Every structure is written in structure tokens, then in C-alpha cells.
Amino acid sequence: MFDAIDFSLLALSSPGWGGALLAGFLRSVELAAGGYLLGLVIGLLGASAKLYGGRVLRDFAEIYTLLIRAVPELVLMLLFYYVGTDLLNKLMGAMGREGIDIDGLSAGILVIGLVQGGYATEVIRGAIRAVPPGQIEAAQAFGMSPLKVLRRVTLPAMTPHALPGMANLWMIATKDTALLAVIGFSELTLVTKQAAAATREYFLFFIAAGLLYLALTLISNLGLRWLERRARRGLPAAA
Amino acid sequence: MPDIDIVTPIRPTPALPLRSRLAPLLMPHRLVMAGLALAALAAIITKMDWSWLPGYLPKIGHGLLVTLALLASSVAAGFALALPLGAVQVTGPAPLRWLANGFCTVIRGTPLLLQLWLIYYGLGALFAQFPEIRGSWLWPYLRQAWPYGFLTLTLSFAAYQGEVIRGAFAGVPRGELEAARAFGMPRLMVFRRVWFPRAVHRALPTLAGEIILQLKATPLVATITVTDLYAVITRVRQATYLTYEPLLLLIAIYLCLSGTLTLALRWLEGRVPSGR
Numbered sequence: 477m478f479d480a481i482d483f484s485l486l487a488l489s490s491p492g493w494g495g496a497l498l499a500g501f502l503r504s505v506e507l508a509a510g511g512y513l514l515g516l517v518i519g520l521l522g523a524s525a526k527l528y529g530g531r532v533l534r535d536f537a538e539i540y541t542l543l544i545r546a547v548p549e550l551v552l553m554l555l556f557y558y559v560g561t562d563l564l565n566k567l568m569g570a571m572g573r574e575g576i577d578i579d580g581l582s583a584g585i586l587v588i589g590l591v592q593g594g595y596a597t598e599v600i601r602g603a604i605r606a607v608p609p610g611q612i613e614a615a616q617a618f619g620m621s622p623l624k625v626l627r628r629v630t631l632p633a634m635t636p637h638a639l640p641g642m643a644n645l646w647m648i649a650t651k652d653t654a655l656l657a658v659i660g661f662s663e664l665t666l667v668t669k670q671a672a673a674a675t676r677e678y679f680l681f682f683i684a685a686g687l688l689y690l691a692l693t694l695i696s697n698l699g700l701r702w703l704e705r706r707a708r709r710g711l712p713a714a715a
Numbered sequence: 716m717p718d719i720d721i722v723t724p725i726r727p728t729p730a731l732p733l734r735s736r737l738a739p740l741l742m743p744h745r746l747v748m749a750g751l752a753l754a755a756l757a758a759i760i761t762k763m764d765w766s767w768l769p770g771y772l773p774k775i776g777h778g779l780l781v782t783l784a785l786l787a788s789s790v791a792a793g794f795a796l797a798l799p800l801g802a803v804q805v806t807g808p809a810p811l812r813w814l815a816n817g818f819c820t821v822i823r824g825t826p827l828l829l830q831l832w833l834i835y836y837g838l839g840a841l842f843a844q845f846p847e848i849r850g851s852w853l854w855p856y857l858r859q860a861w862p863y864g865f866l867t868l869t870l871s872f873a874a875y876q877g878e879v880i881r882g883a884f885a886g887v888p889r890g891e892l893e894a895a896r897a898f899g900m901p902r903l904m905v906f907r908r909v910w911f912p913r914a915v916h917r918a919l920p921t922l923a924g925e926i927i928l929q930l931k932a933t934p935l936v937a938t939i940t941v942t943d944l945y946a947v948i949t950r951v952r953q954a955t956y957l958t959y960e961p962l963l964l965l966i967a968i969y970l971c972l973s974g975t976l977t978l979a980l981r982w983l984e985g986r987v988p989s990g991r
Binding site for chain 1: 745821823825826827828829830832833836837840841930933935938945958959965969970973
């Protein structure tokens with residue numbers, strides 16, 4: 477059985493599945509990157525709501541992060557997927573247009589981003605709180621508008637504190653894309669399963685896909701470590 | 716990469732008198748929000764279709780048991796496996812250290828779903844090819860899906876927790892080990908009496924967060940036909956053609972599970988003196 481592993485099945489062109497795997501891999505990376513960026517935006521908004529928002533806004537942000545952290549990602553993705561497409565279709569219907577089919581990529585990005593946003597909120601909130609309040613007060617004392625304070629002082633000062641957590645979230649995002657296979661997105665994991673089922677070479681394909689994921693993790697790890705070193709220039713060594 | 720823990724529950728606060736604990740809940744905007752939530756709940760109960768619920772209750776209960784059994788067994792076995800994994804990475808001989816380190820990196824660097832499918836489909840197909848295995852007493856178990864789910868969840872928990880244990884072993888203050896050695900303890904006794912218990916102690920506070928993460932990983936086993944809670948709800952959705960009702964129930968159950976687990980673990984944590 478092991479002596480007969482046919483590596484030509486990984487060939488890039490049609491009889492081999494290599495091309496399909498790489499396309500799925502690319503799709504996974506797109507989903508992870510888009511979801512991560514969306515999560516970053518939601519995280520910034522959520523952290524601002526928790527730290528600077530009014531009472532109601534703060535409570536809503538708490539409920540959002542509580543829900544995200546307590547319910548399995550798979551279930552959340554299912555919920556966001558159905559609610560999201562349903563709401564959009566109803567909205568389009570209300571505006572008098574026909575229901576549209578959201579393409580898979582944006583739906584997947586939306587789903588991943590909403591989950592990531594909950595965790596990013598916590599990471600960014602902690603990072604902003606780690607900025608010495610005197611620095612922000614000093615900026616306010618100079619008469620900077622709140623947005624300018626955010627852009628010039630809070631964001632740059634919190635970045636080194638947020639990076640380790642955000643790096644961790646990127647790893648989670650790349651692995652969470654695999655969950656979309658359960659909803660039927662043709663990203664790397666689902667393509668791999670189809671290839672494996674068609675050829676009955678389970679080990680070959682699953683290990684090949686595992687190596688792709690691992691390569692992505694290890695390479696982004698290197699990049700993130702470099703970023704972290706860069707962002708921490710001039711700061712005392714990490715505790 | 717420094718792993719920061721994003722799910723560790725808030726530290727227990729010293730007990731306050733009941734009135735001052737209730738006060739934050741009685742702020743006007745929270746009363747309004749609670750009222751709205753109650754109204755939404757009432758609307759969900761009365762307006763949505765729950766006629767399927769009584770018939771499926773026993774199945775849901777069984778699914779819940781499967782989920783909890785998988786969680787408890789994989790956490791226990793995974794923690795037992797994580798202890799040597801972590802210890803070896805700090806004090807073991809180089810080849811063992813590399814092996815443990817490689818295992819943790821591979822498991823932590825690939826999606827759990829992929830591991831699950833590799834083990835279920837791959838190992839399952841491999842086992843079926845050996846007549847010796849098909850004839851053995853193990854085969855009735857190996858034909859089912861749950862051993863593969865249990866194995867994958869255990870390995871995953873062991874890898875993530877092994878990383879924590881590694882840090883805990885490395886973080887035991889040197890002075891304590893030197894003091895033990897100064898008492899004339901042999902190396903093994905230092906390990907058994909001081910290093911190991913102190914490391915486990917230091918690792919315990921992160922365990923609660925990891926257990927919640929593990930609970931959130933269990934529904935993946937539904938994809939390999941284990942009938943856990945998630946699988947039961949999926950069946951309900953397929954049988955009744957309802958989109959939202961079963962999903963809402965599922966979320967409510969998971970919220971209750973996470974909440975109860977967090978509270979129980981926090982209570983336990985308060986009873987074990989922290990290592991920090």
C-alpha cells in the first residue's frame with residue numbers, strides 16, 4: 477500500500493490534483509486575509525466602543541465578544557452565513573430588486589471577519605489599555621481632535637502591545653478557513669477531501685494539504701516575528 | 716510566537732455584598748435592554764415553530780452526553796499526554812526534544828478539521844486493509860467513528876497544552892530547584908518533589924481557557940458521523956427544513972455549557988492555590 481503511492485496524482489495539470497489543491501490554497505489565503513482585515517476593523521470599532529463608548533454601546537460590545545467567545549466557531553459561521561445571506565436578500569427584496577446570490581468569497585470573508593472581530597476586540601482593547609494614559613492626555617492637552625489623537629498617538633503606541641495577539645489571531649484565521657469546508661466553500665480542506673475521496677489516496681492528499689497549511693503558518697510566523705521586532709524598537713525587552 | 720490567551724476568564728473578584736453586586740444590573744439602560752431581550756425571547760418562543768422540540772428532546776440529550784463525554788475524555792487524556800510532551804521539551808535528550816517540538820508545531824500549524832479527516836478517512840481505510848485488524852477484538856470499535864474523533868481531539872489538546880506545560884516547566888524559579896539540590900536530593904527526586912508539582916501548579920490557571928476552547932472544537936466530530944449535539948441539531952434541521960430554530964437552540968445550549976464550565980472552573984481555581 478505504501479510502496480504504491482502515486483505522486484503523479486499531485487501533478488499540476490488535469491489528471492493530477494495539484495492545480496486544484498493550489499487553487500484551493502489560494503482561496504483559503506484570500507479568505508483568511510479578507511476575514512482578518514475585516515476582523516481588524518471590527519476589532520478597532522469594538523475596542524473603541526468598549527473603552528470610549530457610552531453605556532449602551534459598551535454593553536453591546538460586551539455581548540458581542542461574549543457570544544463569539546462562548547459559542548463554537550463552526551456554529552457561529554453557520555449562523556452568520558444563513559442570517560447574513562437571508563438579511564441581504566430581504567434587504568434587496570425590500571428595495572425592489574431581485575434577491576442576489578452573494579458570491580462565496582465575500583460570504584466567507586464576512587463570516588470569518590465577524591468571528592475574528594470578537595477576538596480582535598479583546599486584543600486591541602488590552603493593547604490600548606497598556607498605553608500609558610499620560611501620553612494620550614498629553615496629546616489631548618495639545619488640542620488634538622480625538623481622531624488625530626487616535627492616529628498620531630494611540631494607534632502607534634498600542635501597536636507593539638497588540639502585535640503578539642494579532643499574530644496569534646492570524647494563525648487562528650488561517651486555520652478557521654478550514655471550517656468553511658463544512659458549509660461547502662471549496663477552499664483547501666474541501667478540495668483535498670474531494671481529491672482524496674476520488675482517488676482513495678487519503679494520506680497523500682491530506683498530508684500534502686497539511687504541508688501547505690504548515691508552510692503558510694511557518695512563513696507568516698517569520699514575517700510576524702520580524703514585524704514585532706520592528707514595532708518594538710526602542711521599547712524595553714518583553715517581560 | 717508568544718501565545719496570548721484570549722479566553723481566560725476574568726479573575727475571581729472578592730465577594731461583594733449582594734446589593735452592590737446587583738446594582739450594576741439595575742442601571743436604567745440595562746433594565747431596558749433586559750426588557751427588550753425578554754420580549755425577543757418571548758417572540759422567539761411564541762412566533763417560531765418549536766413543535767419539533769419534544770420529539771427530539773431525548774436525542775438532543777444523548778447528543779449533549781456525547782459532547783460532554785468527548786470533552787472530558789479528550790481533556791483528561793490530552794493533559795496526561797501533554798505532561799511528558801512539555802517536560803521533554805525542557806529537559807529531555809535532543810532527539811526527543813525535537814520530536815516533541817515537531818509534534819506540537821505540526822498539530823498547532825494545521826487545521827483541526829484536516830487532522831480529523833486525515834485520521835478518520837486515512838487510518839480508517841488503512842486499518843480496513845489488514846485482515847489481522849479486521850479479525851481482532853478491536854475491530855468493532857475501530858469501525859465506529861468516535862475513536863478517531865477522540866484520538867484527534869486528544870492529540871490536539873495535548874499539543875496546545877504541551878506548549879503551556881513547556882512554558883510552566885521553564886518558568887519554575889531556579890532558586891527552588893537549587894534549594895532542592897542543596898538539600899541533597901537526587902535529580903529524579905528534585906523532579907518528582909519540586910519541579911513537576913510546581914510546573915503543574917503554574918500551568919493550571921490556563922487550563923480553564925483551554926477547556927473552553929476544546930468544548931468549542933468538539934462539534935467538528937459531527938463531520939465524521941459522530942452524533943454529538945451539533946450532529947443531532949443538523950439532523951433536526953434536515954428533517955424539519957427549519958433554518959433558525961434549531962440553530963438558536965444550539966447556540967443557547969453552547970452558551971449555557973460555556974457559562975457553567977467557566978463558573979465551575981473558576982470555583983475550582985479558587986480552591987487550588989494559584990502557582991503565580
